[in-house]
Amino acid sequence: MLNQVVVIGALELGSIFAIMSLGLYISYKVLNLPDLTVDGSFTLGCAVSAVMTLSGHPVIGLILAFISGLLAGVVTGVLTTKLKIASLLAGILTMTGLYSVNLKIMNDSPHISLFDCSTVFTPLSVFGEYGVLLFIGVVVIVVTLCLHYFLKTQFGLALRACGDNEDMVKASSIDVDIMKMIGLSLANGLVSLSGAIYAQHQAFSDSQSGTGMMVIGLASIIIGMAFIKKDQMAYQLLAVIVGSIIYRGILTIALQIGIPSTDLKLLSAILVVVALILTKVKMRRKEVC
Amino acid sequence: MLELQDISVIFHPGTIHEKVALSHINFRIEEGDFITIIGSNGAGKSTLFQTISGAIAPYQGHIFLHQQDITSLKEHKRSRFIGRLFQDPLKGTAPSMTIAENLALAGCQGHYFSLKPILAKQRQQMYEALKELNLGLEERMDTKVGVLSGGQRQALSLLMATYAKPQLLLLDEHTAALDPQTASKVLELTDKIVKKNQMTTLMITHNMQDALTYGQKIMIMKEGQIIDVINSERKKDLTVEQLIHLYSSKTNDYNDRILL
Numbered sequence: 001m002l003n004q005v006v007v008i009g010a011l012e013l014g015s016i017f018a019i020m021s022l023g024l025y026i027s028y029k030v031l032n033l034p035d036l037t038v039d040g041s042f043t044l045g046c047a048v049s050a051v052m053t054l055s056g057h058p059v060i061g062l063i064l065a066f067i068s069g070l071l072a073g074v075v076t077g078v079l080t081t082k083l084k085i086a087s088l089l090a091g092i093l094t095m096t097g098l099y100s101v102n103l104k105i106m107n108d109s110p111h112i113s114l115f116d117c118s119t120v121f122t123p124l125s126v127f128g129e130y131g132v133l134l135f136i137g138v139v140v141i142v143v144t145l146c147l148h149y150f151l152k153t154q155f156g157l158a159l160r161a162c163g164d165n166e167d168m169v170k171a172s173s174i175d176v177d178i179m180k181m182i183g184l185s186l187a188n189g190l191v192s193l194s195g196a197i198y199a200q201h202q203a204f205s206d207s208q209s210g211t212g213m214m215v216i217g218l219a220s221i222i223i224g225m226a227f228i229k230k231d232q233m234a235y236q237l238l239a240v241i242v243g244s245i246i247y248r249g250i251l252t253i254a255l256q257i258g259i260p261s262t263d264l265k266l267l268s269a270i271l272v273v274v275a276l277i278l279t280k281v282k283m284r285r286k287e288v289c
Numbered sequence: 290m291l292e293l294q295d296i297s298v299i300f301h302p303g304t305i306h307e308k309v310a311l312s313h314i315n316f317r318i319e320e321g322d323f324i325t326i327i328g329s330n331g332a333g334k335s336t337l338f339q340t341i342s343g344a345i346a347p348y349q350g351h352i353f354l355h356q357q358d359i360t361s362l363k364e365h366k367r368s369r370f371i372g373r374l375f376q377d378p379l380k381g382t383a384p385s386m387t388i389a390e391n392l393a394l395a396g397c398q399g400h401y402f403s404l405k406p407i408l409a410k411q412r413q414q415m416y417e418a419l420k421e422l423n424l425g426l427e428e429r430m431d432t433k434v435g436v437l438s439g440g441q442r443q444a445l446s447l448l449m450a451t452y453a454k455p456q457l458l459l460l461d462e463h464t465a466a467l468d469p470q471t472a473s474k475v476l477e478l479t480d481k482i483v484k485k486n487q488m489t490t491l492m493i494t495h496n497m498q499d500a501l502t503y504g505q506k507i508m509i510m511k512e513g514q515i516i517d518v519i520n521s522e523r524k525k526d527l528t529v530e531q532l533i534h535l536y537s538s539k540t541n542d543y544n545d546r547i548l549l
Binding site for chain 1: 397
């Protein structure tokens with residue numbers, strides 16, 4: 001049932017979504033801000049990447065997708081800090097606006113097929129069936145190492161303090177607004193990069209590609225943290241990656257045993273609910289002990 | 290060094306909830322002053338601190354620091370030269386970060402966009418500073434602050450607030466939430482750090498004994514006004530009983546809490 005191709009495929013997708021989950025980790029865990037921009041910025045990455053791939057520049061597509069994600073995050077950041085809109089609503093507003101922007105980027109067509117186009121994965125066929133996984137794996141490792149280093153720098157510490165104790169940060173000389181903006185920007189940059197790789201991997205971009213991505217990222221983080229409980233930064237980042245791969249694994253098994261793909265979003269939502277309840281029950285047990 | 294000119298703070302002006310929190314405050318603080326502030330609840334003590342630190346914009350008046358008008362300077366910019374400590378020990382530290390990480394933040398005053406990790410030299414400085422607290426925290430630098438006790442966290446907050454040597458230190462009942470023993474230890478630490486660095490300090494307290502023991506001057510506040518400043522000359526021979534008597538006669542406030 002689970003042949004090699006299926007397993008490698010699941011690992012590839014899991015790793016792609018790990019990049020997105022790392023982005024979500026910044027907004028959701030580090031900054032403590034539920035950021036719904038994600039659904040829009042993922043599609044944004046898909047759209048930019050697809051259009052650039054069509055015109056023959058897949059690598060530039062990835063870079064531009066990352067940059068456009070950074071900008072999308074700044075928009076949400078400005079809405080929530082400078083204009084004082086609640087962060088949930090600010091994310092939804094940016095996401096809604098991005099829907100039209102994404103269609104514009106994709107030349108007003110809701111679907112772009114990259115079939116027969118040369119992507120970043122094309123030259124990797126020389127490495128055989130593991131080439132694609134190798135490439136994505138390297139990207140995940142590089143992103144994780146950069147993030148780990150960054151979160152330990154002076155700048156990273158200030159960012160973490162913003163999500164940890166805003167009162168303290170306000171009494172220190174850190175500008176909370178700027179920190180939130182930069183954090184949200186970085187988060188959405190990674191989400192968009194993940195979308196860009198996803199589009200080239202799947203050889204299409206759809207205006208609906210990003211729907212439910214926030215939930216997938218959240219599920220990955222919660223599942224990962226349930227398995228790896230150490231709270232050092234390195235383990236937390238590792239948990240996010242492992243969580244993404246496990247999550248993808250569960251979905252792959254679900255597909256293999258015949259659950260229709262249209263039911264996957266419902267399954268994702270239920271999975272998050274179950275994981276959240278489980279962590280709550282565990283915490284209550286701890287309190288009793 | 291710090292001068293308040295005709296400062297008034299009014300909450301909800303022009304509505305039925307209008308409340309004058311500070312009324313035409315004029316005050317000068319000299320370099321190196323350590324002033325304790327007493328006054329009943331609602332006297333405007335905390336509002337005074339929030340106005341000095343920039344959390345509240347005054348309705349009228351000006352604040353000068355070293356002859357420079359800082360009235361419209363933003364809160365986070367003022368924090369570079371104003372250190373603050375609150376009553377709640379949870380407010381001054383980030384719980385999911387380690388002691389070293391918290392101190393690194395306190396030490397980098399203004400250089401928040403630096404992409405350098407914590408250096409060994411900085412860790413050595415932190416170690417020395419923590420050692421002076423005498424709480425054994427220097428051996429637990431990589432412990433998350435969230436697992437420390439309230440007293441330990443407040444001592445750490447104190448160290449953080451003074452780590453970058455601010456020109457002015459504002460202490461808002463910073464020992465009120467601690468048990469008496471820990472409170473006196475934190476107060477002694479405060480006195481030691483303030484004296485060592487000759488920091489200009491304002492300390493709000495409800496404890497008359499502490500108000501007498503620490504600092505050179507006592508400021509009494511009531512209903513948004515400074516009604517008396519006891520200078521070091523007068524303070525020298527003052528007893529707790531006399532201070533309570535003086536306070537009560539000035540403020541007509543005989544509540545139990547102040548008698549403690």
